[in-house]
Amino acid sequence: MIDPFGRRISYLRVSVTDRCDLRCVYCMAEDMTFLPKREVLTLEELDRLCGAFIDLGVEKIRLTGGEPLVRRGVIGLIRNLGARIGGGGLQELTITTNGTQLPKMADDLYAAGVRRINVSLDTLDPAVFKAVTRWGEIGQTLDGLFAAKAAGLAVKINAVALKGVNEGEYDRMLAWCGEHGFDLTLIETMPLGDISGDRMDQYLPLSVVRDRLRAHWTLEATDYRTGGPARYYTVKETGRRIGFITPMTHNFCESCNRVRLTCTGTLYMCLGQEDAADLRQVLRDPEAGEAGLRAAIEAAMLRKPKGHDFVIERRQAKPAVARHMSVTGG
Numbered sequence: 001m002i003d004p005f006g007r008r009i010s011y012l013r014v015s016v017t018d019r020c021d022l023r024c025v026y027c028m029a030e031d032m033t034f035l036p037k038r039e040v041l042t043l044e045e046l047d048r049l050c051g052a053f054i055d056l057g058v059e060k061i062r063l064t065g066g067e068p069l070v071r072r073g074v075i076g077l078i079r080n081l082g083a084r085i086g087g088g089g090l091q092e093l094t095i096t097t098n099g100t101q102l103p104k105m106a107d108d109l110y111a112a113g114v115r116r117i118n119v120s121l122d123t124l125d126p127a128v129f130k131a132v133t134r135w136g137e138i139g140q141t142l143d144g145l146f147a148a149k150a151a152g153l154a155v156k157i158n159a160v161a162l163k164g165v166n167e168g169e170y171d172r173m174l175a176w177c178g179e180h181g182f183d184l185t186l187i188e189t190m191p192l193g194d195i196s197g198d199r200m201d202q203y204l205p206l207s208v209v210r211d212r213l214r215a216h217w218t219l220e221a222t223d224y225r226t227g228g229p230a231r232y233y234t235v236k237e238t239g240r241r242i243g244f245i246t247p248m249t250h251n252f253c254e255s256c257n258r259v260r261l262t263c264t265g266t267l268y269m270c271l272g273q274e275d276a277a278d279l280r281q282v283l284r285d286p287e288a289g290e291a292g293l294r295a296a297i298e299a300a301m302l303r304k305p306k307g308h309d310f311v312i313e314r315r316q317a318k319p320a321v322a323r324h325m326s327v328t329g330g
């Protein structure tokens, strides 16, 4: 699949649920209203949709959410998709998770063919963790991380850079990741969804963070790529990598290779725009069949926009996009 700007689309991010057991301050409001269950696709329907994307050339699928691992029965979907790795057309099946369910699920993920996961952990301080997630316990996520490592999964830590919250912790986090064999990716906060707070208070440009890190660490540029938006450096002192995801300070849309499917079967061609295609309707239309579904996906690709229009500034009180990150899956 090639979009109007000549970009090859090979990466599908699937938000399997908009629900979550945490309420991170940059992602959700505290009193979130979640989608009614009747609007959500069954796991079989999601599997069929993913299959259609693989048939059209998608090589990498990432399950996300909400918290993907709190969706009941999700392991069945993971097993089915895992069976398509290799000869079935898929090169990688991976997950972005807050880690709380990993103590009980890590072994099953490995057995299903997952080899690499991203776990969100914004801080190593239990009190800050509780404040950022509004009620999470850091111990649960740490247990999850170590269960994943023990199961043989490569772990990358995702941390959203938050001014005045985890700003003083990156040196410590980099050292800790080095000690435990995890890569670390720092992310600039993006203006999606009403979060009952001021994003200007949270926003920390990573250009500043990178310069500060260089005071203590040797960051060696690398051309390592995962197919995601991060730009990586090898940290000479630890041998692990640090990635920077910089939608605000350095737009990476020109190399975009991905689209996003929500748990209601809505396809967003860009994280930062409102335009979407309703695949649920086509999926449930007996007349359409597989050919109709493929045609609908191909037609949607022709509407993929050039990029986002994110701005975070005091004058711009409203988010750039009304839907929350948890709906589109980040």
Ligand SMILES: Nc1nc2c(ncn2[C@@H]2O[C@H](COP(=O)(O)OP(=O)(O)OP(=O)(O)O)[C@@H](O)[C@H]2O)c(=O)[nH]1
Pocket (backbone or CB within 6 Å): 062, 064, 096, 118, 156, 158, 187, 190, 226, 227, 228, 229, 230, 245, 247, 256, 258, 271, 272, 308, 329, 330
């Ligand atoms: N603006 C923008 N942000 C993205 C895009 N893809 C991922 N992100 C953000 O990057 C952060 C990390 O996303 P992950 O789910 O870990 O995925 P990834 O960075 O593609 O993962 P890797 O496969 O490890 O590279 C999240 O905050 C996402 O919202 C994108 O296409 N555009």
Ligand SMILES: C[S@@+](CC[C@H](N)C(=O)[O-])C[C@H]1O[C@@H](n2cnc3c(N)ncnc32)[C@H](O)[C@@H]1O
Pocket (backbone or CB within 6 Å): 020, 026, 027, 064, 065, 066, 067, 068, 096, 097, 098, 118, 119, 120, 158, 159, 160, 187, 188, 189, 190, 191, 192, 325, 326, 329, 330
């Ligand atoms: C929406 S979460 C879904 C998966 C899972 N619940 C988790 O937290 O990893 C995916 C990623 O998006 C990031 N994220 C959420 N809201 C964000 C925002 N406003 N700006 C930047 N990243 C955000 C999270 O930190 C997480 O790494």
Ligand code: SF4
Pocket (backbone or CB within 6 Å): 020, 021, 022, 023, 024, 027, 028, 065, 066, 067, 098, 120, 325, 326
């Ligand atoms: S970032 Fe992930 S864990 Fe945090 S509220 Fe959003 S979906 Fe939940």
Ligand code: SF4
Pocket (backbone or CB within 6 Å): 229, 252, 253, 254, 256, 257, 258, 269, 270, 271, 272, 305, 306, 307, 308
């Ligand atoms: S903001 Fe849109 S165009 Fe830019 S990288 Fe993300 S999905 Fe692609």
